[in-house]
Amino acid sequence: MKTANTKQVLSNLYGLMMEINFHRSHDEVLEELNNISDSNIDAHLVKIKRLSMKLKAVENQVRFKKVIDQFALLKSKGLDELKKLFGPEEEQQLVPLFRKFEELTKEDEQSIVEDQELLRLLDVLKDKLDESN
Amino acid sequence: MSLGTYYYQNQKKLCSVSDTEWRVAIHKTKRHISLKVKQKTLSGVHAGARLGAEALDHYLGISYEKIINGNWEWKETFSLAEQMIRIVDSEINKEVEKSKTVKAKEMKLISTPSTEDFYSTIDAESSEDDSNECEKQLKIVEAAAKEDIQLEIMLEAVKEGKKRAEIADLLEINPKQLDKLREKLIAKARTLQSAAV
Numbered sequence: 001m002k003t004a005n006t007k008q009v010l011s012n013l014y015g016l017m018m019e020i021n022f023h024r025s026h027d028e029v030l031e032e033l034n035n036i037s038d039s040n041i042d043a044h045l046v047k048i049k050r051l052s053m054k055l056k057a058v059e060n061q062v063r064f065k066k067v068i069d070q071f072a073l074l075k076s077k078g079l080d081e082l083k084k085l086f087g088p089e090e091e092q093q094l095v096p097l098f099r100k101f102e103e104l105t106k107e108d109e110q111s112i113v114e115d116q117e118l119l120r121l122l123d124v125l126k127d128k129l130d131e132s133n
Numbered sequence: 134m135s136l137g138t139y140y141y142q143n144q145k146k147l148c149s150v151s152d153t154e155w156r157v158a159i160h161k162t163k164r165h166i167s168l169k170v171k172q173k174t175l176s177g178v179h180a181g182a183r184l185g186a187e188a189l190d191h192y193l194g195i196s197y198e199k200i201i202n203g204n205w206e207w208k209e210t211f212s213l214a215e216q217m218i219r220i221v222d223s224e225i226n227k228e229v230e231k232s233k234t235v236k237a238k239e240m241k242l243i244s245t246p247s248t249e250d251f252y253s254t255i256d257a258e259s260s261e262d263d264s265n266e267c268e269k270q271l272k273i274v275e276a277a278a279k280e281d282i283q284l285e286i287m288l289e290a291v292k293e294g295k296k297r298a299e300i301a302d303l304l305e306i307n308p309k310q311l312d313k314l315r316e317k318l319i320a321k322a323r324t325l326q327s328a329a330v
Contacts, residue, residue: 006267007175007255012291013274014172015252019297020312021164022218022248028312029157029214041159044193048155051201052147058134 067113067122071104074125085128097121140203147201150213158214159193165218166192169225169251175267176229176255196220222250252296273329277321284318287311 033041074082079102083091091098097117104112112118170188196217199205207216278284283304290300301308 006264006271008294009271009292010267010274011172011175011253011255012294013288014168014175016291016297016300016311017315018165018168018172018251019248020315021161021168022215022251023297023308024161024312025309026154026157026212028309029161030153033156033160038160040163040189041156044159044190044197045152045155047194048197048201051198054134055136055140055202058136059140062136 064113067119070122070126071112074101074122074129077129082125082129085125085132094121094124134202137199137203137205139206143200143203143207146207154213155197158212158217159197161214162193162196162217162221163189166221166225169221172253173225173229176253192221192224193217195224248297252294273322273325274318276325277318281317281321283314284321287314287318 079098083098086094098121100115100118101121104118112122166189170192199220200207200213200216205216205220207213211219275288278288283306286304287300290303295303297308297311301311304311304314306314
């Protein structure tokens with residue numbers, strides 16, 4: 001058999017094995033895994049967890065920056081200006097949050113991102129502002 | 134380190150992936166990488182590039198990193214292992230294209246490959262330095278299939294370029310049962326190979 005043909009047969013065989021592997025079910029692979037020990041898989045699992053944690057930290061930084069930027073933008077508009085975006089009834093409901101918003105200083109930045117009610121107000125304010133523009 | 138375009142979208146799926154699911158996906162992808170690199174090496178196009186354990190770790194790392202950091206969209210219809218295998222295929226093809234010195238913009242990027250991509254046509258003008266090794270490998274496979282009617286039929290079908298569903302049809306078995314035949318062929322080939330050493 002010529003080399004090209006030999007190689008083609010081996011290539012076909014690898015292709016078939018890839019296709020079979022691709023279609024193996026979760027349970028079939030798991031059964032095989034239970035019968036072998038592969039420290040390399042554990043090593044990759046550790047890498048996956050490390051990478052996920054690092055990205056989670058980046059995600060938190062991004063979220064923090066976004067909220068702070070949004071907060072700075074709204075503050076710059078002035079509270080009286082923002083209140084104009086709401087009807088009297090809506091404003092009445094949001095009064096406690098408005099008060100909180102008014103009292104916030106730069107030092108309170110960390111507390112902003114942890115205060116769910118305030119985050120909701122920031123979102124509402126941002127939406128109203130976008131609508132009015 | 135930055136968040137890719139699909140980071141938040143992929144995270145929605147990733148948060149429900151258990152360690153066991155990761156293990157299964159890693160194991161399946163490792164086998165795929167091993168077979169794919171061997172196949173590409175037959176054409177002489179992957180020689181000199183990443184091989185062996187280095188290739189496994191390199192491509193495996195890329196396959197999950199791109200999903201976790203969101204640089205690659207984890208498609209709704211794919212399982213974790215399927216998505217990782219598709220990323221691997223794309224990365225290996227890129228490496229192969231590079232070694233063929235094709236312009237970067239002409240690189241083949243697979244976004245939605247099918248299992249057809251697992252099969253590759255060998256260039257007749259590829260390097261013949263390893264021809265003896267290939268002949269030896271095929272002889273071992275042929276010897277392993279000998280006197281087992283199912284394995285012989287399977288090997289003949291492989292020689293004709295038939296694929297999984299066609300071979301299962303020919304053998305009148307369920308495509309899933311082919312995996313058992315594959316295991317049998319590999320086990321017999323390994324025994325013969327060890328005996329020959």
